[in-house]
Amino acid sequence: MSIKVLLIDDEPAWRELLRHHITTEWPDALIRPRDPRIEGPLAPEFAAAAFDAVLLDHDLGGESGLAWLTELSQRPVFPPVLFLTPNDDDDSVVPALRAGAEACIGKHKIDHRRFISQLREAARKRKRQLALWRDSSQAKLSYRFGPVTIRGQRCIRALASGSISAVYLAESERAGELVALKVLRAVPDVAEGKNTFDRFLQEYEVVAKVEHPNVVRIFDLGVADDHAYIAMEFFPAGDLRQRMKAGIDPDAALEYLRQMAGALHGIHSVGVLHRDLKPGNVMLRTDGTIALIDFGLAKQLELDAAITATGEIFGTPYYMSPEQGHGAVTDERSDLYSVGVIFYEMLAGRKPYLAETPMQVIYKHSHSPLPDLPVGLEQLQPLAHRLLAKDPKERFQSAQELQTAVETIQSELQRQRT
Secondary structure (H helix, E strand, C coil), X not given: CCCEEEEECCCHHHHHHHHHHHHHHCCCCEEEEECHHHHCCCCCCCCCCCCCEEEEECEECCEEHHHHHHHHCCCCCCCCEEEEECCCCHHHHHHHHHHCCCEEEECCCCCHHHHHHHHHHHHHHHHHHHHHHHCCHHHHHHCEECCEECCCEEEEEEEEECCCEEEEEEEECCCCEEEEEEEECCCCXXXXXXXXXXXXXXXXXXXXXXXXXXXXCEEEEEEECCEEEEEEECCCCCEHHHHHHCCCCHHHHHHHHHHHHHHHHHHHCCCEECCCCCHHHEEECCCCCEEECCCCCCEECCCCCCCCCCCCCCCCHHHXXXXXXXXXXXXXXXXXXXXXXXXXXXXXXXXXXXXXXXXXXXXXXXXXXXXXXXXXXXXXXXXXXXXXXXXXXXXXXXXXXXXHHHHHHHHHHHHHHC
């Protein structure tokens, strides 16, 4: 048997040492390291369902591991916790055992055989624990997402619901973390729902091609009870739309723009357009990075109009390029225009073009003068204007070109301050 371990320790050297001990016994062990200083505390809904055991250090970057242990031990069906103590004396061990630790491991000198024996016993206990739980009525209900049962995904709560799909917060027993689970409402074999189903599958297929730190991670795609679903990365920090309400300084706006450009470079390099870029589709991670989501409107450049009818307009008018708003042919430069609108909004605190109807907004994107940034941001004006150029030929011609330009501006601003 192999083993799956969640390893919570803020010191990379210790995480590597513990990994070595584990893989010496189980070469194919799945070890999920977690640095609490970077990733923060475990979400209160997280039950570590994918793991056989949890290794938890006594010092978590200034936070008390004992306090973590006390709270985690009270979570229903949480795996056995092996607590890493500074030494083996009673002052360290007794409080940990009282707080719920399965066993304690002195970090001053790890006895390999004893450690492996403790880990093996924890895994056995976990197996018995899960066997009892999975036979319970509570367990069966936990896999229900509305009318759909999805094994391996534990439902926590509904996040959003629309006419096409519903989104839930779930814990993936395969990925070992919280995920956003999107469940398609339409049944695939219903003729009138076929196009919707095709778009839904396309969202997964598009993102699965792209491995980039600023593109949402996709963990799973499947069909359950004749309903398709996608398990993707969950973003507890929210989206850029929420972040804008608090105000964004120019340095942060440039950094977000740089990361968006990098994500688009990754997407465009596999022949894909996003076509629905807006602040609500730019998600924030707890480490400060961003990720683009929602590729339900994405279009592979090599495809014809098999799914999307010619001239049909998708997207949000406030962020549409002039050519997209008029149903004309679009390319990578259309996505760059949308990013330019987001950049302007981050800096100015308002959208560049407002009107009473969507068609009036679309008209302004094509005919109104280029908007100026607020006083004090003149140095960034050429960048914003080039992104928002009416003619695609006057914009940046690729996301990589935009990313390079942003990095140059960031370096220049840093040089001016030193």
